[in-house]
Amino acid sequence: xxxxxxxxxxxxLARFLTPFIQAFALYVLFLGxxxxxxxxxxxxxxxxxxxxxxxxxxxxxxxxxxxxKFNIVLNATGVMVFSGxxxxxxxxxxxxxxxxxxxxxxxxxxxxxxxxxxLAVEIGVEITVAAIMVSIFLDLASAGEHxxxxx
Amino acid sequence: xxxxxxxGWFAVLTTGALLIYGTAEMPNWGDPNSPPSxxxxxxxxxxxxxxxxxxxxxxAVLADYRGYDTMGETTVIFTAGVSCMMLLRRRQGK
Numbered sequence: 594x595x596x597x598x599x600x601x602x603x604x605x606l607a608r609f610l611t612p613f614i615q616a617f618a619l620y621v622l623f624l625g626x627x628x629x630x631x632x633x634x635x636x637x638x639x640x641x642x643x644x645x646x647x648x649x650x651x652x653x654x655x656x657x658x659x660x661x662k663f664n665i666v667l668n669a670t671g672v673m674v675f676s677g678x679x680x681x682x683x684x685x686x687x688x689x690x691x692x693x694x695x696x697x698x699x700x701x702x703x704x705x706x707x708x709x710x711x712l713a714v715e716i717g718v719e720i721t722v723a724a725i726m727v728s729i730f731l732d733l734a735s736a737g738e739h740x741x742x743x744x
Numbered sequence: 745x746x747x748x749x750x751x752g753w754f755a756v757l758t759t760g761a762l763l764i765y766g767t768a769e770m771p772n773w774g775d776p777n778s779p780p781s782x783x784x785x786x787x788x789x790x791x792x793x794x795x796x797x798x799x800x801x802x803x804a805v806l807a808d809y810r811g812y813d814t815m816g817e818t819t820v821i822f823t824a825g826v827s828c829m830m831l832l833r834r835r836q837g838k
Contacts, residue, residue, distance in 0.1 A: 626803060704794065707798075729824070
């Protein structure tokens, strides 16, 4: 199981790198409009930044940053953001996931509204992928026991 | 076990031969007259930027034209994570 080794070099380096990895994850998410990138890739990077913390420290330290309940909520939030965007288009009078209808509530034309709709669903994908990566990693690495495995 | 081995090899080789036979009728690589390149692809290439204001055509197709498909993909990832949690996670104090 993942035990803490108290290695100051690894721990400080992981703590130093994490914000840069997370900033890069957001960069990849927003760059998805212009070049390769998007929600799936950004989400994996975002999840990896947290997994790095768990590897460098241990599960207890990692769970202090993102509790299990909060992670489960995040899992569902991403799917909800995606389908909620689609449902919003349905409520505004269009078809499901027809983002041009979002122009009714945004101060932009229907074409820009489609671009913003794409961004909204990519953010939803990113949230779900990041949270699911973390939850699958924690379950597999500790055989489902989480901090109990350290005792 | 020996009979099962023979049946397994037979099934694998037959399926492989059928798949290779099927590739003989596939269009050439990059053929502009092949069915995938003539149906909706030119429409996406011509209109994606002006219709969605997204310079990256792949993102426009992935999240806008085929948005329903991507929603399914996200749901698949969500389901995989939840199944993993239900199968592996154990309650504390057991």
